[in-house]
Amino acid sequence: MSDSAYARIEQTPTLRALYEQLRAQLDNLGPYEVQHRKSGLHIIAGSAFLAVRPGPDGLLLTIVTGEPLSGSRIRSVQRSAERCHNEAMITAATDFDDELTEWLTQAYLRAR
Secondary structure: OOOOOOHHHHHHHHHHHHHHHHHHHHHHHOOOEEEOOOEEEEEOEEEEEEEEEEOOEHHHHHHHHOOOOOOOOOOEEEEEEEEEEEEEEEOOHHHOOOOHHHHHHHHHHOOO
Protein backbone atom coordinates (compact mmCIF):
# COMPACT_ATOMS: atom_id res chain seq x y z
CA MET A 1 0.00 0.00 0.00
CA SER A 2 1.30 3.44 -0.89
CA ASP A 3 1.94 5.85 1.95
CA SER A 4 0.44 8.88 0.18
CA ALA A 5 -2.70 10.39 1.66
CA TYR A 6 -4.62 10.02 -1.59
CA ALA A 7 -3.69 6.35 -1.89
CA ARG A 8 -4.87 5.73 1.67
CA ILE A 9 -8.17 7.43 0.89
CA GLU A 10 -8.64 5.48 -2.34
CA GLN A 11 -7.76 2.13 -0.77
CA THR A 12 -10.11 2.46 2.21
CA PRO A 13 -13.78 2.11 1.17
CA THR A 14 -15.15 4.30 3.97
CA LEU A 15 -12.64 7.08 3.32
CA ARG A 16 -13.15 6.85 -0.43
CA ALA A 17 -16.93 7.24 -0.02
CA LEU A 18 -16.50 10.27 2.24
CA TYR A 19 -13.99 11.84 -0.16
CA GLU A 20 -16.32 11.31 -3.12
CA GLN A 21 -19.12 12.98 -1.20
CA LEU A 22 -16.80 15.86 -0.29
CA ARG A 23 -15.74 16.27 -3.92
CA ALA A 24 -19.39 16.37 -5.01
CA GLN A 25 -20.04 19.13 -2.51
CA LEU A 26 -16.95 21.06 -3.63
CA ASP A 27 -17.98 20.71 -7.27
CA ASN A 28 -21.11 22.73 -6.45
CA LEU A 29 -18.96 25.66 -5.28
CA GLY A 30 -17.07 26.24 -8.52
CA PRO A 31 -13.62 25.52 -9.96
CA TYR A 32 -10.83 24.36 -7.67
CA GLU A 33 -7.57 22.44 -7.85
CA VAL A 34 -6.47 19.48 -5.73
CA GLN A 35 -2.80 19.26 -4.82
CA HIS A 36 -1.67 15.86 -3.61
CA ARG A 37 0.74 15.91 -0.69
CA LYS A 38 2.15 12.99 1.25
CA SER A 39 0.22 13.86 4.41
CA GLY A 40 -2.96 15.18 2.81
CA LEU A 41 -4.68 16.97 -0.02
CA HIS A 42 -4.76 20.75 -0.42
CA ILE A 43 -7.83 22.18 -2.11
CA ILE A 44 -7.14 25.50 -3.82
CA ALA A 45 -9.30 28.16 -5.46
CA GLY A 46 -6.96 31.12 -5.80
CA SER A 47 -5.46 30.17 -2.45
CA ALA A 48 -5.79 27.10 -0.25
CA PHE A 49 -9.15 26.92 1.49
CA LEU A 50 -9.24 23.32 2.63
CA ALA A 51 -6.87 20.53 3.62
CA VAL A 52 -8.01 16.91 3.76
CA ARG A 53 -6.14 14.27 5.74
CA PRO A 54 -7.15 10.65 6.13
CA GLY A 55 -7.69 9.40 9.66
CA PRO A 56 -8.49 5.96 10.98
CA ASP A 57 -12.25 6.61 11.07
CA GLY A 58 -12.80 9.51 8.71
CA LEU A 59 -11.41 12.59 7.03
CA LEU A 60 -9.86 15.41 9.03
CA LEU A 61 -10.72 18.68 7.32
CA THR A 62 -8.83 21.90 7.94
CA ILE A 63 -11.15 24.65 6.76
CA VAL A 64 -9.47 28.03 6.23
CA THR A 65 -11.67 31.01 7.09
CA GLY A 66 -11.31 34.61 8.14
CA GLU A 67 -13.05 34.04 11.48
CA PRO A 68 -13.15 31.03 13.80
CA LEU A 69 -15.93 28.54 13.17
CA SER A 70 -18.04 27.20 15.99
CA GLY A 71 -19.91 23.95 16.23
CA SER A 72 -19.72 20.57 17.87
CA ARG A 73 -17.53 19.17 15.06
CA ILE A 74 -14.83 21.83 15.37
CA ARG A 75 -11.94 20.12 17.16
CA SER A 76 -9.51 23.02 17.20
CA VAL A 77 -8.94 26.49 15.78
CA GLN A 78 -5.53 27.99 15.03
CA ARG A 79 -5.55 31.72 14.41
CA SER A 80 -3.08 33.86 12.56
CA ALA A 81 -3.23 37.53 11.67
CA GLU A 82 -5.28 36.95 8.53
CA ARG A 83 -6.95 33.55 8.80
CA CYS A 84 -8.19 30.73 10.99
CA HIS A 85 -7.52 27.04 10.47
CA ASN A 86 -10.55 25.16 11.77
CA GLU A 87 -10.29 21.38 12.15
CA ALA A 88 -13.36 19.17 11.80
CA MET A 89 -13.62 15.38 11.54
CA ILE A 90 -16.01 13.90 8.99
CA THR A 91 -16.92 10.28 9.73
CA ALA A 92 -20.32 9.66 8.11
CA ALA A 93 -22.46 10.70 5.18
CA THR A 94 -24.74 12.53 7.62
CA ASP A 95 -21.88 14.94 8.39
CA PHE A 96 -22.46 16.54 4.97
CA ASP A 97 -25.18 18.87 6.20
CA ASP A 98 -26.08 22.55 5.91
CA GLU A 99 -23.52 23.54 8.54
CA LEU A 100 -20.62 21.91 6.67
CA THR A 101 -21.89 23.35 3.39
CA GLU A 102 -21.85 26.83 4.92
CA TRP A 103 -18.32 26.37 6.26
CA LEU A 104 -16.99 25.14 2.92
CA THR A 105 -18.77 27.93 1.04
CA GLN A 106 -17.34 30.57 3.39
CA ALA A 107 -13.82 29.17 2.96
CA TYR A 108 -14.16 28.89 -0.81
CA LEU A 109 -15.41 32.46 -1.26
CA ARG A 110 -12.62 33.80 0.95
CA ALA A 111 -9.98 32.01 -1.13
CA ARG A 112 -11.16 33.37 -4.50
